[in-house]
Structures are given as structure tokens and as C-alpha cells.
Amino acid sequence: MKAAVLYKVGEPLVIDELTLDPPKAGEVRVRVAANGACHSDLHVMTGDMRMPLPIVLGHEGAGIVTEVGPGVTSVREGDHVVLSFAPTCGVCSFCTQGYPHLCETRPKTLGTLLDGTTRLHKNGTDVFHFAFTASFAEETVVPESCAIKIRPDVPLDRACFVGCGTMTGIGAAINTARVQPGSSVAVLGCGGVGLNVIQGAALAGARQIIAVDLVPQKLDLAKVFGATHCVNPTQDDPLTAVMDLTGGRGVDYAFEVISTPKTIELAFKMTARRGVCTIVGVSPEGARISLNPNVFTMTEKRLQGSYYGSTRPRIDMPRLLDLYMEGKIKIDELVSRTFPLEGVNEAYDLLRQGSVARSVIKFF
Ligand SMILES: NC(=O)c1ccc[n+]([C@@H]2O[C@H](COP(=O)([O-])OP(=O)(O)OC[C@H]3O[C@@H](n4cnc5c(N)ncnc54)[C@H](O)[C@@H]3O)[C@@H](O)[C@H]2O)c1
Ligand SMILES: [Zn+2]
Numbered sequence: 001m002k003a004a005v006l007y008k009v010g011e012p013l014v015i016d017e018l019t020l021d022p023p024k025a026g027e028v029r030v031r032v033a034a035n036g037a038c039h040s041d042l043h044v045m046t047g048d049m050r051m052p053l054p055i056v057l058g059h060e061g062a063g064i065v066t067e068v069g070p071g072v073t074s075v076r077e078g079d080h081v082v083l084s085f086a087p088t089c090g091v092c093s094f095c096t097q098g099y100p101h102l103c104e105t106r107p108k109t110l111g112t113l114l115d116g117t118t119r120l121h122k123n124g125t126d127v128f129h130f131a132f133t134a135s136f137a138e139e140t141v142v143p144e145s146c147a148i149k150i151r152p153d154v155p156l157d158r159a160c161f162v163g164c165g166t167m168t169g170i171g172a173a174i175n176t177a178r179v180q181p182g183s184s185v186a187v188l189g190c191g192g193v194g195l196n197v198i199q200g201a202a203l204a205g206a207r208q209i210i211a212v213d214l215v216p217q218k219l220d221l222a223k224v225f226g227a228t229h230c231v232n233p234t235q236d237d238p239l240t241a242v243m244d245l246t247g248g249r250g251v252d253y254a255f256e257v258i259s260t261p262k263t264i265e266l267a268f269k270m271t272a273r274r275g276v277c278t279i280v281g282v283s284p285e286g287a288r289i290s291l292n293p294n295v296f297t298m299t300e301k302r303l304q305g306s307y308y309g310s311t312r313p314r315i316d317m318p319r320l321l322d323l324y325m326e327g328k329i330k331i332d333e334l335v336s337r338t339f340p341l342e343g344v345n346e347a348y349d350l351l352r353q354g355s356v357a358r359s360v361i362k363f364f
């Protein structure tokens with residue numbers, strides 16, 4: 001089967017023929033219908049996120065189950081699924097507390113399935129799986145808990161976004177930060193994930209949602225997703241602008257959805273007393289932030305991270321798709337371009353240039 005493989009950091013992905021082993025016990029084989037081009041894969045391509053190579057990237061996918069391994073009970077052949085990149089065991093301390101995205105049952109190895117081996121090979125050599133999903137590929141094998149059954153009437157080239165950007169963004173606002181009705185919010189970075197933080201904040205009833213991005217088209221889209229104010233740092237100082245818009249107090253909730261130390265520090269600065277600043281961006285390894293600890297003491301501000309929108313995949317993903325089908329959340333507006341697998345490098349060139357919110361790779 002065909003897949004997009006990263007052989008070397010800094011080089012384009014290679015569209016290659018790979019072999020895929022059948023699913024082992026507790027695994028599911030999925031024919032991938034569509035996969036979105038998220039920035040996290042780009043972090044691997046640039047070396048900001050280190051992964052074993054060669055690797056099949058892609059972690060924002062949806063498709064149809066074609067085969068299940070022994071013991072699989074939650075899906076069967078023909079089911080439509082969103083691919084989750086957070087395997088869950090259902091019984092560990094975090095799963096049972098309602099935080100399955102932080103499940104303790106992870107292999108010690110990077111780039112493998114749960115048993116520490118790969119199902120992907122090229123001429124007998126192992127090829128690694130990014131994020132348990134490896135869905136820039138015609139087919140993939142994933143742990144059962146990563147194949148989330150969804151209603152069959154959702155177009156799969158829209159459902160795939162619930163596999164990362166839509167879930168991560170809306171979940172960061174609603175599940176992690178628990179944005180309150182009537183509150184004020186600032187979102188730094190309005191790419192595929194940031195636009196969904198905006199959408200989540202609007203869904204939660206925030207009164208004021210301030211979008212910050214360098215690209216004017218992103219700010220236009222931010223308005224479509226619910227932003228009430230837009231700030232372009234190439235024109236206005238974002239800290240001054242946010243302070244002016246909030247009567248000098250700062251926002252109740254700030255979100256950093258870019259991934260630079262400077263923008264994390266800035267997001268923290270624009271957070272009000274007792275407010276919460278949430279880091280969603282994934283920074284390059286070795287990055288460090290610098291904050292004055294007394295600010296925590298004197299203002300009771302909090303700084304936290306959000307992984308995968310604190311998703312409970314089997315509850316939140318089908319729920320988001322119900323909202324989409326009822327016209328209550330936007331996914332179509334996120335998609336700027338559609339490519340075949342051969343267009344994956346062009347999709348990432350566009351993401352690098354900042355000219356698209358999301359592209360989708362469509363297999364069928
Ligand atoms: N926490 C998680 O679980 C999780 C999941 C998915 C993605 N992510 C991370 O979230 C981040 C965003 O992902 P994305 O796919 O939306 O990326 P993206 O490239 O689509 O969006 C980034 C946006 O930030 C803007 N930007 C860049 N520098 C800026 C600056 N100095 N000031 C203001 N705006 C600036 C860009 O114009 C762009 O619109 C990435 O780091 C990604 O790895 C995290
Ligand atoms: Zn992602």
C-alpha cells in the first residue's frame with residue numbers, strides 16, 4: 001500500500017510502497033479515507049519533535065474498518081472510525097479518573113504500536129508509526145482504543161479533523177480550561193487548532209474572544225469561528241491591544257497555539273489575575289520559558305498545558321460530530337485545500353507559508 005514516509009529530517013516526504021501486517025490481538029486495520037495536515041507532523045519533519053525514522057506521519061485521520069484482530073469488541077468490519085492518537089486502557093488511574101488522554105499504558109518505545117513492534121515494513125525493514133495512527137497512508141493498523149466508532153453519515157473528509165485539530169482546539173477551551181459564559185479569552189495563533197479554540201470558547205459562551213495572528217486571512221477566518229476582536233502583531237502591540245480591550249485587566253483565559261517561548265510568555269502576561277493561561281502549542285525540544293515566580297503568588301494566575309483537548313475520545317469525538325451534523329460547529333470552513341496523497345508536500349509548504357488553515361489529503 002502507498003504511504004507518505006519521512007526518511008530524513010528536513011527532506012520532503014516520499015510516497016512509497018510499504019507492506020502492512022495484519023492486525024494482532026487488540027488491533028484494528030483501517031482503510032484511511034482522509035487525513036488532515038496538522039502542524040505536529042511538520043514538527044517531526046523539521047526535527048523539532050524527535051521520532052525514530054523512517055516513519056509514516058499523519059494523525060488526523062478517519063476511515064473504514066477492514067479487519068479486526070482477536071479480542072476486538074468495540075468495532076467491526078465496515079464501521080466508520082475517527083483515528084485517535086491517544087490509546088487508552090480504561091483501567092489505569094488516569095483513565096478511571098476521566099482523563100483517558102493521559103492513560104499510563106504507553107509503550108516505552110516511540111513510533112511503535114503498544115507491544116513495541118511495528119506493522120509497517122519496507123523490504124523487510126521496520127517503518128515506524130507516528131502517534132499510533134500513521135494515517136498518511138492508504139491503510140493503517142491501530143490499537144482498538146484508537147479506532148473511535150462514529151455515525152456513518154458524516155463525510156470522512158470532515159470527520160478526520162475531529163482526530164486532532166477540532167478536538168484539540170474545542171477541547172482545550174471546554175474540557176481543559178473550562179471557559180465560562182461571559183468571560184474574556186485571547187487566542188494566540190489562529191491556525192487549524194487555534195481557530196477551534198476560538199470556536200470552543202464561543203460554544204462555551206465567552207463574551208469577548210480576541211484573536212491574535214500575523215496573517216490577515218487567518219484573522220478573517222477567526223471572525224468566522226467566533227472571534228469578536230482581531231489583533232495583528234505586525235500592526236499593533238498585542239499586549240497593549242488586549243489590555244485596552246479588557247479595561248486594563250487582561251483576559252480570563254489566554255491560549256497559546258503557536259509554540260514559541262516568546263508567545264507563551266506573552267499569553268501569560270495578558271492573563272488577568274486569577275486567570276488561566278493554557279499552552280496548546282508543542283514547542284521544539286529544549287525550549288525554555290522564563291517567568292517571574294512572584295507573579296504567580298501575587299496574582300494567582302495559573303499556567304497549564306492542554307494535551308489533545310483533554311479528550312475522552314469515545315464521548316467527545318462522536319459528540320463533536322453530532323454538533324457538526326446539526327450545524328452547531330464548523331468544520332467545512334477549516335478546509336482550504338484538498339490533495340491526493342501525492343500532494344502532501346505541497347500541503348505542508350502551504351502550512352509553512354501560513355496561507356491555509358488546513359489542507360486535507362483525501363484517499364477516497
Ligand atoms: N496540545 C496538543 O495536543 C496539540 C495537538 C495538535 C497540535 N498542537 C500544536 O499546536 C500548534 C498549532 O498547530 P496548528 O496545526 O494550528 O498550526 P498552524 O501552523 O496551522 O497555526 C499556527 C498559527 O500561528 C500563527 N503565528 C505564527 N507565529 C506567530 C506569532 N509570532 N504571533 C501570532 N501568530 C503567529 C501562524 O500564522 C498560524 O496561523 C502546533 O505547535 C502544533 O504542534 C498541539
Ligand atoms: Zn495534530
Ligand SMILES: [Zn+2]
Pocket residue numbers: 088089090091092093094095096100102103104105
Ligand atoms: Zn489507562
